[in-house]
Amino acid sequence: MLRRKAVFAAVLYGLVQATFATGVSAEVLWLSETAPSKRAASANADDVQHEHHHVMPPAKSEAAQSAVASEVKSAKKHDHDTGINPEGETPGKDHQPDKQLWLRQGDNIKSAQYVAAANAEEHFKMIDLGGQITDVVTASDGGRLSLKTNLPKVGFYDVYLEQRVVRDGKLQVQLPKAELLWASCVAKDVDEEAVAKPIINVSSPLELVREHAADEGCMARLVWGDVVNFLVLSFGKPVAGVPVTMITQEGWRNTVVSDKTGHASFTVIRAYFPKWFEFKKYHTDTFLTVAEMDTDEAGELGGERYTSAHYVTTLPGKYRPSPYDYRSYAWGLGIALFVIVFGGLAVYLYRRRRLKPYQEERIDDKA
Amino acid sequence: MTRLEAIRTAVNNVQFNRFRFWLQLFFFVLLVYGGFLGIDLGKSLPTFACGYNQEGRGGMCYLMVFQHQLAWPWQKLFSVAGLTVLSGFAIFYLWFIALNKGWCGFVCPVGTIQDWITSLRRRMGIRYSRYSWEQFKWLAQIKYLLLALMFIIPLGIGGGWFQKDMKSPFCMICPGRTVIPLFGGDFSQLSIDFSSKTNMIMTGLGLTVMGLFFVGSFVKKRFFCFYCPMGAFHYLLSKPALLRLRKDGSKCTRCGDCFRVCDQEIKDIADDVTKKEIMTDDCILCMKCVAACPEQGALKATFAGIPIFESTEEGFIKRMHKGRQDGN
Numbered sequence: 001m002l003r004r005k006a007v008f009a010a011v012l013y014g015l016v017q018a019t020f021a022t023g024v025s026a027e028v029l030w031l032s033e034t035a036p037s038k039r040a041a042s043a044n045a046d047d048v049q050h051e052h053h054h055v056m057p058p059a060k061s062e063a064a065q066s067a068v069a070s071e072v073k074s075a076k077k078h079d080h081d082t083g084i085n086p087e088g089e090t091p092g093k094d095h096q097p098d099k100q101l102w103l104r105q106g107d108n109i110k111s112a113q114y115v116a117a118a119n120a121e122e123h124f125k126m127i128d129l130g131g132q133i134t135d136v137v138t139a140s141d142g143g144r145l146s147l148k149t150n151l152p153k154v155g156f157y158d159v160y161l162e163q164r165v166v167r168d169g170k171l172q173v174q175l176p177k178a179e180l181l182w183a184s185c186v187a188k189d190v191d192e193e194a195v196a197k198p199i200i201n202v203s204s205p206l207e208l209v210r211e212h213a214a215d216e217g218c219m220a221r222l223v224w225g226d227v228v229n230f231l232v233l234s235f236g237k238p239v240a241g242v243p244v245t246m247i248t249q250e251g252w253r254n255t256v257v258s259d260k261t262g263h264a265s266f267t268v269i270r271a272y273f274p275k276w277f278e279f280k281k282y283h284t285d286t287f288l289t290v291a292e293m294d295t296d297e298a299g300e301l302g303g304e305r306y307t308s309a310h311y312v313t314t315l316p317g318k319y320r321p322s323p324y325d326y327r328s329y330a331w332g333l334g335i336a337l338f339v340i341v342f343g344g345l346a347v348y349l350y351r352r353r354r355l356k357p358y359q360e361e362r363i364d365d366k367a
Numbered sequence: 368m369t370r371l372e373a374i375r376t377a378v379n380n381v382q383f384n385r386f387r388f389w390l391q392l393f394f395f396v397l398l399v400y401g402g403f404l405g406i407d408l409g410k411s412l413p414t415f416a417c418g419y420n421q422e423g424r425g426g427m428c429y430l431m432v433f434q435h436q437l438a439w440p441w442q443k444l445f446s447v448a449g450l451t452v453l454s455g456f457a458i459f460y461l462w463f464i465a466l467n468k469g470w471c472g473f474v475c476p477v478g479t480i481q482d483w484i485t486s487l488r489r490r491m492g493i494r495y496s497r498y499s500w501e502q503f504k505w506l507a508q509i510k511y512l513l514l515a516l517m518f519i520i521p522l523g524i525g526g527g528w529f530q531k532d533m534k535s536p537f538c539m540i541c542p543g544r545t546v547i548p549l550f551g552g553d554f555s556q557l558s559i560d561f562s563s564k565t566n567m568i569m570t571g572l573g574l575t576v577m578g579l580f581f582v583g584s585f586v587k588k589r590f591f592c593f594y595c596p597m598g599a600f601h602y603l604l605s606k607p608a609l610l611r612l613r614k615d616g617s618k619c620t621r622c623g624d625c626f627r628v629c630d631q632e633i634k635d636i637a638d639d640v641t642k643k644e645i646m647t648d649d650c651i652l653c654m655k656c657v658a659a660c661p662e663q664g665a666l667k668a669t670f671a672g673i674p675i676f677e678s679t680e681e682g683f684i685k686r687m688h689k690g691r692q693d694g695n
């Protein structure tokens with residue numbers, strides 16, 4: 001009886017997974033600008049240890065990685081307090097050139113764990129609007145893998161990481177990417193057309209590029225209701241037929257397949273429903289876009305052979321409440337019209353009262 | 368007559384209203400639509416070239432930047448970063464001392480809009496209103512109150528006393544914010560922002576002021592200039608300015624024409640025969656008083672001490688004839 005119940009539960013679980021799964025691996029890596037909650041001040045041994053090989057590993061980290069890799073398979077995943085701030089992110093971050101990214105694992109934005117720094121360095125590649133590539137080394141921040149950088153000038157920058165590992169004869173390649181922005185409302189000489197151009201990493205086997213609107217500039221913000229267009233590229237070329245999933249902070253997800261030009265579009269949905277007096281118009285929600293691609297390619301990595309490859313790339317984004325949710329033209333025009341009409345009437349009546357009626361004066365010379 | 372004297376006579380006899388109309392129109396187009404032509408005069412202009420007119424503005428009003436900067440956290444404001452505030456103010460001051468309060472009388476787009484509303488009223492044959500002397504005296508203090516609040520509130524935000532929603536408090540109530548973008552087809556400033564109580568109140572106030580602006584400007588010449596904190600700010604800084612309004616009291620016959628034409632109803636221009644510098648805090652340096660004065664040299668505008676526009680009998684007669692021909 002107990003065995004039947006266990007089998008039934010397993011089948012039911014499988015059905016639920018099959019119904020709701022959208023093919024996104026729960027182990028996706030992604031780069032987040034959200035700092036861990038202050039309650040979880042530092043990582044401990046239960047933090048996620050991540051197995052990976054680098055594309056261009058420095059000698060010391062490769063040795064460190066191979067030492068760590070053997071421990072990884074049995075590492076427990078500990079559900080830290082990941083600290084998505086219910087208030088959303090701190091407003092105004094885009095106005096600062098100092099940026100910090102954390103590597104996180106998991107497709108649940110709220111509970112995705114912060115990857116521990118372990119004993120390895122990670123090498124990130126940062127590309128600016130002009131195509132200049134900078135190699136940036138990470139550091140440990142409270143035991144968590146973190147990247148700190150100071151952006152040299154106003155504009156967009158893309159940060160890339162590539163991690164490879166062979167599992168069960170299949171090469172697993174994780175390609176987390178982040179788009180950083182330093183915006184300034186008082187910056188001079190910002191070429192808004194250049195800002196709108198996408199940054200493309202031609203050496204990336206799978207990449208998601210968010211297409212900027214022509215008038216986006218440095219100050220435009222995504223709001224819910226906006227349609228976000230992504231381009232799926234492989235070594236700089238568009239790829240069709242790649243499933244792309246958008247996941248919001250509240251867990252909503254939608255999957256579309258890239259068309260023949262490599263485009264995939266989503267409408268950002270609302271995920272913020274506070275009471276009116278708690279509403280913050282600068283509240284920022286996060287979405288995560290994930291694209292996965294399988295290829296038939298054989299090779300060897302770290303002495304392990306593989307016969308196929310699975311590529312996963314992620315690109316997080318931020319969006320805010322739409323002004324249509326809190327701005328009212330009806331009230332605005334109503335107030336203006338009321339003041340004009342009744343103010344005008346008041347002024348008219350005031351002026352009429354002050355008008356002296358015509359009075360003729362006759363002087364009687366004979367009196 | 369030398370060439371210089373000929374030029375001087377031509378300038379003194381100019382059809383002043385027409386000259387001023389075209390000059391105002393030029394600056395209006397420059398500041399409201401100049402952005403479309405790639406013109407950018409910077410963010411330190413001493414006039415209401417509204418920053419909310421994002422696409423078309425040919426320069427930006429300094430008050431917007433100033434309030435933003437004053438709202439910085441005090442740690443930042445009173446550190447090396449505060450040099451940015453000083454440099455911005457220096458550029459604003461350099462712009463200002465060139466034209467003094469002539470920025471109000473000839474350049475300001477909000478002032479120009481008021482003059483157009485006045486012109487509409489005149490064509491409709493509706494008489495204008497004037498303040499009584501008591502009303503004038505206490506209403507004239509409002510601009511100083513607004514100026515003080517313009518300093519105190521952003522500083523208070525930086526010090527954590529007020530919410531950040533109140534930053535640029537004067538911009539939120541300025542009619543320039545709601546009216547100038549309309550000329551570029553931007554109606555977004557006509558909405559009430561319900562995202563917080565502060566925003567709701569400030570945007571509501573802004574639209575109330577806009578309504579009062581239209582009503583007031585229709586019946587009162589240059590209605591808003593009387594309450595404008597930019598005008599008060601100008602006056603406090605006007606001592607070293609190059610463009611000045613001077614009066615020679617010995618030539619004044621107290622005819623009162625200057626007071627009658629003054630949009631700001633400044634009595635001192637007619638009554639005061641002792642002061643040489645006759646510009647007051649309410650003055651917008653529109654020079655209508657100079658144009659209307661019939662006495663040779665009684666009133667004059669000088670630039671760096673050089674007279675550039677002087678009251679003359681010939682000019683007065685020419686302008687009055689023109690006025691009679693226009694039926695005004």
